[in-house]
Amino acid sequence: MRGYKVEGIIIKRRDQGEADRIITLFSRSKGKISLKAKGVRQSNSRRAGSLELFNRVKAGVARGHSDLDILTEVEVLDAYSSWRKFLGRIVIAYQLCETIDKLTPDRQPHPGIFELLESFLSQISSLSDDWQETVDSWLTRIVIELGFLDPGIKPEMNIKDYIEQLSERPINSVKLLKKLSPRQ
Template sequence: MSRSSFAAKSYRTRGIVLRTHKLGEADRIITLLSPEFGVVRAVAKGVRRTSSKLGATLEPFMEVEAQIVAGRSLHTIIQAQLRHPYGQALVADYSAYTAGAAMLETAERLTDSEADSIGAQYRLLHGALATLARGGHEPGTVLDSYLLRALAAAGWAPSFTHCVRCGAVGPHQAINIPLGGVVCHDCRPAGSMSPSPATITLLAALLEGDWESVDAADAPTRGQAGTITANYLQWHLERAVKSLKLVERQ
């Protein structure tokens, strides 16, 4: 659905709260990711008052059902019901919280424009936050899996099994970030990386959601895969995701 659909005076949408900003003495600007409308910025009036019922609902990581009145620049949230309180679990775990914050920032970067993949991006973010909130997987690997899948949904799918230049089936020993994945010996350009074979295997598992393989990886392998994923993300976004600097790796 295009942004022109905002022509309606009032509309309902699900949304994940990406961030909030103070406005005046009692209001906040809420940035939501909607599966229909992409990034929506709307004012929530009075939510900073202790008497407000919306204050705890419209917080980062929360999935809500919102009733919104359209405006020329900013919209106004007049009602919001909590669907999934992911933030309650994430704020109690610093590693999960920082991983989730990097997800929210990335989601906003990837969807803050007209995009055919908004619905897919929403589902990916929703699933990743739910996985973080449940626990059971190391938060850094949940983040890396989300980042690789989100980039793939945006049209930048990496390849960790076939040479990105000639298509030769791997395993291959080098990765070239500008080219988008592994390269064979004959196609390898200068400046390519040479991670461990275990790291390349882990990157493929993260992209495919093979959690049995992901959970079996050791800390050095996870760390190297995380660095490559962050570099690949920065290459395509053309600027750093600031929240990644705070992510704790185990």
């Protein structure tokens, strides 16, 4: 099996079977890729802590026989720990990652989106009390970068509703974010 190294941000993860987890990584060079992390749900797994949502990681990957490649090694480059203890900020990060996951196709590089996500995750800890406007502007920048909206043109509806219309699926984090507004 041939392999490759990739740096990316974990935007989604889901359990598979008894011990495995599917990790969705958004990288500068490969875009959105899903990787199978074998055995990480076992109590003796050394990689489990490195595979938390929102971590920026460097991963070693082996090409799989199916559509999923296999995660073989992982190193955390940034865990964004300065804001992880605040639920509201975690929900903001989740909303950004969920939006990118729903609006980007697999294996299509979007270096601009990676750079925006990396920048936004770094700025979450310094958000002020009126963060909702900032988050909406971040979501708008993501939609513009992906080509769904021309710069300078506002959608006819709220940006979150516009994203849901584009993806034809609800953004789950929006409901939780509304419950936490206006503070967190």
